[in-house]
Amino acid sequence: MISRETLLKIARYGQMAPSGDNLQDWRFSLKENSIDLIGEFFSHPFNLSHRASFPGYGAVLENMSIAAQEFGFEMIEDLFPAGGGRDLIASLRFLELAEKKPHPLFPFIEKRAVNRRNYSRKELPSQIRKELIQTAQNSGLGQLFIADVSLAKKYAAKAAFYGSQVMMERKDVHDALFNSIRWTQRDAEKTRDGLYIKTLELRIQEPAFRLLSSWGLTKALNFLGLSRFAAFQDYRLCLGSSALGLIQIPNDSPKAVLEGGKLFERFWLKLTSLGLSLQPETALIFFLYMLRDNPSQFTPSQRKCLTQGLKMLKEAFSLENERGILMFFRFGYAAQEPSARSLRKEI
Ligand SMILES: Cc1cc2nc3c(=O)[nH]c(=O)nc-3n(C[C@H](O)[C@H](O)[C@H](O)COP(=O)(O)O)c2cc1C
Numbered sequence: 453m454i455s456r457e458t459l460l461k462i463a464r465y466g467q468m469a470p471s472g473d474n475l476q477d478w479r480f481s482l483k484e485n486s487i488d489l490i491g492e493f494f495s496h497p498f499n500l501s502h503r504a505s506f507p508g509y510g511a512v513l514e515n516m517s518i519a520a521q522e523f524g525f526e527m528i529e530d531l532f533p534a535g536g537g538r539d540l541i542a543s544l545r546f547l548e549l550a551e552k553k554p555h556p557l558f559p560f561i562e563k564r565a566v567n568r569r570n571y572s573r574k575e576l577p578s579q580i581r582k583e584l585i586q587t588a589q590n591s592g593l594g595q596l597f598i599a600d601v602s603l604a605k606k607y608a609a610k611a612a613f614y615g616s617q618v619m620m621e622r623k624d625v626h627d628a629l630f631n632s633i634r635w636t637q638r639d640a641e642k643t644r645d646g647l648y649i650k651t652l653e654l655r656i657q658e659p660a661f662r663l664l665s666s667w668g669l670t671k672a673l674n675f676l677g678l679s680r681f682a683a684f685q686d687y688r689l690c691l692g693s694s695a696l697g698l699i700q701i702p703n704d705s706p707k708a709v710l711e712g713g714k715l716f717e718r719f720w721l722k723l724t725s726l727g728l729s730l731q732p733e734t735a736l737i738f739f740l741y742m743l744r745d746n747p748s749q750f751t752p753s754q755r756k757c758l759t760q761g762l763k764m765l766k767e768a769f770s771l772e773n774e775r776g777i778l779m780f781f782r783f784g785y786a787a788q789e790p791s792a793r794s795l796r797k798e799i
Contacts, residue, residue: 454546458523459487460799462546465519465561467796469511469717470732472496472504473632474794476645478512478541489513489541497624498738500745506706507778509541510713511720515561516544518721524552531707541710560724565793567729568653571693571784576600580726587722593701593715594708594778597769600695607768608698609690611780614761615736616686618754620679623667625735630665640795650792690733694784697730698769701776712778729786736761737777 463480466489471477477494480487489512491505498504513529520527525546533543581598588596599608619625632647634640640648654661664670670678690696699719701712723730736758743750743758750758762774771777 454485454525454548456482458525459546461523462516462519462525462527463487463799466512466516467799468561468564469508469515470564470566470720471508471511472498472734473629473647474645475632476508476797477505478509480799485545487516487544488536489544491539491541493539496628497622497742498628498734500738500742502706503704503709503741504734504738506709507713507716510710510715511717513542513544513710514714514717514721518555518558518561520546521549521553521555522558524549531710557718557721557725560721564720564724565790566651566731567786567790568651568689568731569729569786569788569790570689571729571782571786573692574694574785576694576784580728583726584719584722587719588699588715591715591718593711594776595700596715596719597698597700597771598695599697599768604768605691605693605696607764608696608780609687611736611761611764611768612690612696612733612782613683613687614757614764615683615733615739617679617683618739618750618757619735620670620682621674621751621754623671626667626670633665635662644795644797648792648794651790651794653791686733689731690782693782694728696733696768696780696782698765698771698777698781699779700771701778703776708776709778712776716779723783727785728783730781730783732779732781734780736765737780740774740777 459482463482467476472494475494477492479490479492481490489509491509493499493502493505496504517527526549528545528547530543533540585596588594599605634643634646634648649658699712699716701708720730739758740762743755747755765771766774
């Protein structure tokens with residue numbers, strides 16, 4: 453028997469998971485001995501077929517399973533239970549373990565955070581590289597690819613460049629991004645979701661970024677090369693990291709995407725435990741998904757950028773095919789902690 457207090461504690465660790473724009477688009481329903489995870493599927497052009505929501509749900513489940521073990525329980529998942537409706541992601545039961553054994557990744561759930569600062573170019577030690585690859589292999593949930601030699605990093609950084617460029621050129625993505633920005637600490641504390649401006653590490657560029665909340669101005673400046681300039685900043689950040697990484701999953705089904713989210717979270721926690729930082733670079737992979745669905749929503753030059761971005765990704769990570777590209781990110785050694793942390797809603 454598990455107490456309500458322990459169920460609540462486990463759900464709180466779930467709540468610490470990463471989510472697109474920190475929108476935490478899920479909720480928990482606490483029952484007598486179990487928890488239901490319910491999807492609230494945030495509205496965003498990237499969230500086609502809930503492609504951006506499911507990795508977050510996987511991360512929630514990963515955190516909960518780790519926390520359950522830490523508190524002496526095994527979490528038994530029933531994913532997408534029959535008759536549960538479209539929004540019921542998982543029903544979770546908890547079996548008391550004969551022996552309580554701390555989970556090595558548990559202390560890092562609270563420590564994990566996106567770090568959008570510059571990293572150093574310090575090489576990944578081969579032992580760490582091996583451990584990371586092993587983490588993915590042992591999970592059986594997907595494959596991890598690492599680009600950490602000069603040419604591969606260059607290709608991967610170029611892929612990020614194309615994603616960022618197109619991102620700056622689309623009104624729908626622009627509007628969704630600025631909707632999720634919380635401009636002051638007070639605003640961030642009021643909603644306890646969204647992207648608090650200080651987590652974006654803009655520093656002296658913050659006032660200019662504020663002006664870009666006007667789509668009219670962004671559009672006009674794009675004619676003068678703004679989208680390429682912004683993409684170049686991203687390219688530099690990627691190239692200046694120890695490595696870029698990509699997670700590929702067996703197929704694009706909701707279950708596979710969710711399981712890939714578990715792997716992504718496990719990998720991120722492992723990185724945190726090793727003193728490494730990470731920033732997702734997902735614009736390109738969401739655009740590629742959107743491109744497959746409806747190419748006509750992009751201009752010919754954007755289609756060219758995205759096709760080129762895919763080519764760069766495949767080169768960088770020696771991908772055999774383009775199916776199931778789930779996550780793309782940079783990682784490495786950051787000289788400093790993030791300037792601010794994202795908040796979480798109360799459960
Ligand atoms: C599916 C998904 C996509 C994301 N894409 C990006 C991204 O492209 N760029 C970025 O800086 N952060 C990205 N993030 C990170 C979230 O913005 C971050 O997890 C959220 O703001 C909460 O902050 P925290 O992870 O520091 O707790 C992504 C997270 C998820 C789950």
